[in-house]
Amino acid sequence: MAKNKNTNIFYDPTLKKRHAKARYFKFFTIGSLAVSLLFLAIFLGDMVSKGSTAIQQTYIKVEVKYNAKSEKSYRKAVERKYLNLISRATLREIPMKIKNDPTLMNTTEFIWMLADDQVDMYMKEYYYKIKNKDLKTLEHLIKEDRVEKRFNKIFFTHGDSKTPEYSGILSAMIGTILTLLVAMVFAFPIGVATAVYLEEFSEQNKWSEFLEVNINNLAAIPSILFGLLGLAIFINLFGMPRSSALVGGLTLALMTLPIIVVSSRAALRSVPASIRQAGYGLGLTKVQVVKDHVLPLAFPGIMTGSIIGLAQAMGETAPLIIVGMIAFIPDSPSSIVEAATVMPAQIFTWAGMPERAYIERTAAGILVLLTVLISLNASAVYLRKKFEVKW
Amino acid sequence: MSSFQSKNKTVQLQEDLIKYFLIVAATISILTTFGILFSILFEALEFFKLKSFFYFFTGTEWSPGTVDSKFGALPIFAGTFIITAIAMSVALPIGLGSAIFMSEYASSKQRTILKPLLEILAGIPTVVYGFFAAITVAPFIVSVCKSIGVEASFNSALASGVVMGIMIIPVISSLSDDVISAVPDSLRKGSLALGMTKSETIKDIVIPSALPGIISASLLGISKALGETMIVVMAAGLRPNLSWNILEDMTTVTVRIVDSLTGDQAFNSPATLSAFALGLTLFIVTLVLNIVSVRMIQKFKEKYKMSSL
Numbered sequence: 001m002a003k004n005k006n007t008n009i010f011y012d013p014t015l016k017k018r019h020a021k022a023r024y025f026k027f028f029t030i031g032s033l034a035v036s037l038l039f040l041a042i043f044l045g046d047m048v049s050k051g052s053t054a055i056q057q058t059y060i061k062v063e064v065k066y067n068a069k070s071e072k073s074y075r076k077a078v079e080r081k082y083l084n085l086i087s088r089a090t091l092r093e094i095p096m097k098i099k100n101d102p103t104l105m106n107t108t109e110f111i112w113m114l115a116d117d118q119v120d121m122y123m124k125e126y127y128y129k130i131k132n133k134d135l136k137t138l139e140h141l142i143k144e145d146r147v148e149k150r151f152n153k154i155f156f157t158h159g160d161s162k163t164p165e166y167s168g169i170l171s172a173m174i175g176t177i178l179t180l181l182v183a184m185v186f187a188f189p190i191g192v193a194t195a196v197y198l199e200e201f202s203e204q205n206k207w208s209e210f211l212e213v214n215i216n217n218l219a220a221i222p223s224i225l226f227g228l229l230g231l232a233i234f235i236n237l238f239g240m241p242r243s244s245a246l247v248g249g250l251t252l253a254l255m256t257l258p259i260i261v262v263s264s265r266a267a268l269r270s271v272p273a274s275i276r277q278a279g280y281g282l283g284l285t286k287v288q289v290v291k292d293h294v295l296p297l298a299f300p301g302i303m304t305g306s307i308i309g310l311a312q313a314m315g316e317t318a319p320l321i322i323v324g325m326i327a328f329i330p331d332s333p334s335s336i337v338e339a340a341t342v343m344p345a346q347i348f349t350w351a352g353m354p355e356r357a358y359i360e361r362t363a364a365g366i367l368v369l370l371t372v373l374i375s376l377n378a379s380a381v382y383l384r385k386k387f388e389v390k391w
Numbered sequence: 392m393s394s395f396q397s398k399n400k401t402v403q404l405q406e407d408l409i410k411y412f413l414i415v416a417a418t419i420s421i422l423t424t425f426g427i428l429f430s431i432l433f434e435a436l437e438f439f440k441l442k443s444f445f446y447f448f449t450g451t452e453w454s455p456g457t458v459d460s461k462f463g464a465l466p467i468f469a470g471t472f473i474i475t476a477i478a479m480s481v482a483l484p485i486g487l488g489s490a491i492f493m494s495e496y497a498s499s500k501q502r503t504i505l506k507p508l509l510e511i512l513a514g515i516p517t518v519v520y521g522f523f524a525a526i527t528v529a530p531f532i533v534s535v536c537k538s539i540g541v542e543a544s545f546n547s548a549l550a551s552g553v554v555m556g557i558m559i560i561p562v563i564s565s566l567s568d569d570v571i572s573a574v575p576d577s578l579r580k581g582s583l584a585l586g587m588t589k590s591e592t593i594k595d596i597v598i599p600s601a602l603p604g605i606i607s608a609s610l611l612g613i614s615k616a617l618g619e620t621m622i623v624v625m626a627a628g629l630r631p632n633l634s635w636n637i638l639e640d641m642t643t644v645t646v647r648i649v650d651s652l653t654g655d656q657a658f659n660s661p662a663t664l665s666a667f668a669l670g671l672t673l674f675i676v677t678l679v680l681n682i683v684s685v686r687m688i689q690k691f692k693e694k695y696k697m698s699s700l
Contacts, residue, residue, distance in 0.1 A: 018588050025590035026496060032488025033505065036564070039557045040512055046527050047519075193416030201413055213685070215420050220611065220681040221674065222618020224645050225427055228670045231652065232430035254423045261420065287406045315516025318620035318645070322652050344518040344621075351522045351625060359526060366519050377514055381507070 047370070051363030057152040057165060058115040058123045060085055060141060064094065066104040071095045078113070084134045085141075087114040089166035112148065117165040117357035123149060127356055155364060159330045160346065164357035167350075169365050171332040175245060175325070175340035176314060182249020182336055183256055183313050188306055190253075191260030195302075198261070199268040200290050219258035226255050227322025235323060243324035243339040251319050256309040263305020267298040300387030307380040311373050317344040343369045431674055434667035438462075441661045447668060453631040455651060455662035462665050464672075466631035470641035474552045474627060475616040477637060481556025482612055486563030487605065493564070494571040495593055506568075513561035521625030524554035529626055536638060546628035546640035555622050559612045566611065570604025570688075571597060575695060603694075607687035614680040618673060620645040644669045 012018075062082050064070075070077035074091040083091075090113055098104055119138060121128040130138065141147050159171030194215075202208040230251035234240045240247045271294050279289035295302075320326070326345045333340040341349075343365060350362040439447070442462045450463015489509065493502055529550035536543035543549070574597050582592040598605070628640025629650060651666040 012586075018591065022588040022590035025593070026492075029488045029492035029496060032485040033492045033509075035485055036489055036512065036557070036560050037505075037508060039560075040508065043515075043523055043557075046523065050526070190416045190419050193413045194420060197410075197413035197417045201410060202417075211417055211421065214424050216685055217678060217681055218420055218424055220614055220677060220684075221424075221427065222614075222620070222645070222677055224618060224620045224648060225431065225670055225674055228648070228652075228667065229423070229427045229430050232434060232667075233426055236658065237430075257420060257423065285402060285406055287409050291409075311514065315514070315518070317516065317518040318624075318649070321649060326653070344516050347522065348518050348621070348625070351518075351525065362522055362526075366522060369516065370519070373514055373516070374511070377510075 047363050047366050051367045053124045054360045054364035055152055056149040058120040059112040059148050059150050060115045061112050061146040063108050063110050065108050066098050067106050071098045081137050085116055085119050085138055087116050087163060087165045089161060089163040090114045114165055120165055121356055159332055160328055161330060164355050171329045172341050172343045172346035174332040176342040178245035178336050179248045179342055182245055183252040186253035187256040187260055191257050192264050192302060194261045195264030195268060199265050215258050215261050223316055224318040226251050227319030230323040241337050243327045245336040245340045247323045248320050248325045251323055252313040256313045259309035260306050264302045267301025271297045300383055304380045304384045307376055311376040315344055317348055320345055431667050431670045434664055435671040438664035438668045451633055460661060466633040467642055467644055467647055469633050471643040474548050474643055477552025478555035478559055478616040481553055482559035482563050483609060486560045487567055489564040490567035490571055494568050509561050509564055517621040520554050520558050521621040524550050524622055524626035528554055543638040544640040547638050548641040549637045551623050551626040555616055555619055559615055562615055563608045563612045566608035567605050570601045574600045603687040603691040607684040610680045610684040614677040618677055624649050644673050
């Protein structure tokens with residue numbers, strides 16, 4: 001057999017080595033893809049393991065006394081030994097509760113009160129800091145079944161708070177919605193109009209070339225520089241309110257613009273010329289052809305691009321920090337000129353907090369944000385699949 | 392006849408109005424670029440009136456808070472450079488390898504599954520990467536270093552660089568994938584027919600043909616790494632540190648911009664204005680990188696006479 005090979009003039013003695021090299025190379029490419037997917041898996045697993053515990057929050061059943069003393073000082077509302085175990089934020093509401101409902105006066109009530117964040121950390125088996133005396137009380141309470149983990153409604157119904165157990169993502173969510181609303185109201189019409197102009201109306205000249213290069217460059221400018229623009233122009237020059245959804249939205253609109261322009265142009269380009277020619281043949285004007293025939297046909301593509309742009313704007317943080325959208329916002333903003341914060345900025349502020357309980361909140365906030373983003377992107381893909389026309 | 396004409400006139404007017412509206416809309420993108428350029432430029436000039444231009448680029452001491460404040464940005468540029476280099480050394484091999492697998496080895500079925508998965512990496516907000524870097528990767532690096540007896544900072548350049556690299560993988564892989572797929576099949580077939588193995592074909596024929604596109608993708612990745620903010624704000628340090636040790640804390644241009652604009656100083660103090668000087672540098676560098684990148688892609692398109700990529 002070996003003899004045969006040697007007489008074959010096409011036999012290459014290095015062939016075995018070369019094939020081995022080819023195999024190694026293939027392994028390398030598979031390996032690199034596997035590594036990137038592994039990163040994704042580790043990352044998602046890490047977030048889920050850190051954030052999933054925030055679904056539940058610890059509550060403690062204690063006797064609350066409604067009387068003149070507790071109306072004056074919330075510290076008197078529960079027995080002294082429980083004071084450190086219960087969330088300050090809910091205790092502080094007791095005087096208000098008495099004021100709003102005077103019939104409660106001089107009564108006592110066994111209710112489930114929100115536990116302090118350290119108690120919550122203890123229950124979730126994280127690192128905790130509780131004094132020995134309080135720990136004994138807590139263990140006693142656990143034995144009596146007076147400590148319970150429940151669904152964390154507060155996280156979805158409250159804004160930010162200085163006490164971790166009482167903080168939620170609602171005000172950041174509303175801030176995100178307001179900011180994105182402002183961004184899309186500006187970016188969508190302007191972006192689509194720019195795309196229509198470039199694709200349908202402009203002639204190939206220096207001006208349109210310049211516009212095109214400009215839009216490409218705009219897409220590659222680091223996002224933080226848009227924040228500098230927002231600060232220098234919208235806030236300092238136009239005097240718009242700092243940290244408001246208006247300024248944040250306008251800044252994001254400028255960032256989303258190139259994404260919408262590029263995807264809308266691609267959608268317009270995919271509409272075949274025969275449609276336009278048929279329109280002209282029937283005596284329609286250029287505007288009529290574009291408005292009634294080309295745009296409706298390109299619309300699914302435009303929507304897909306806009307949703308992707310929206311998703312990107314939603315995850316943006318850096319420019320919004322520059323325009324001041326990292327303020328402490330306990331109550332949801334009700335208009336676009338009020339100070340607001342957005343979900344990524346809320347994640348950023350929580351990530352910087354020293355208390356361990358905020359880590360859980362941060363990861364939970366990230367899970368909420370990622371869920372919204374992935375469903376936005378999935379709906380974009382679905383739209384594209386459903387309305388895609390093969391010409 | 393007259394009604395026909397008048398209708399034509401209103402139609403004409405409408406058409407003109409719509410056309411003007413479209414032109415105005417298109418101009419806004421230009422206004423934005425110039426808005427960014429001028430707003431940064433004017434504030435940066437303000438800064439250079441107060442502080443030395445030369446020292447900004449060559450000085451090694453950055454002390455904005457003190458009375459006799461000094462603005463030597465060299466350590467900041469060095470930190471940015473080192474973190475970008477770490478990010479690229481993670482992103483380039485992995486991104487390129489993934490792109491080669493997807494375009495050369497994977498079946499179309501595998502592609503339809505793998506491509507969206509990689510795109511998830513691109514869709515993750517940078518603040519989330521920053522949290523991951525600060526909470527998971529940095530402590531991991533510190534504990535690994537401790538076990539081999541080396542000291543590492545919790546704000547190490549390595550942690551933020553590696554996570555930034557993960558973030559840039561999809562930038563490089565998706566553009567390289569497009570470019571490699573666009574290399575004409577006749578080149579591959581010719582090479583295989585001459586007895587080259589598949590990997591030799593890829594290494595000696597396909598990659599060199601796609602090289603302008605791959606360089607373009609890398610430049611885009613570098614520009615993304617330079618401008619990345621949240622990861623370094625959360626995981627890299629604040630201290631300008633001129634060092635080659637990637638286990639130490641370092642700071643970047645973007646971190647300093649955020650830090651000086653979220654403080655309480657007056658807007659026209661040199662400490663705040665320094666953000667705009669740094670911003671201007673960042674703007675110019677990323678703009679040049681992007682222009683070169685676009686040129687490269689154009690070269691590639693012309694070579695293979697492609698209309699769209």
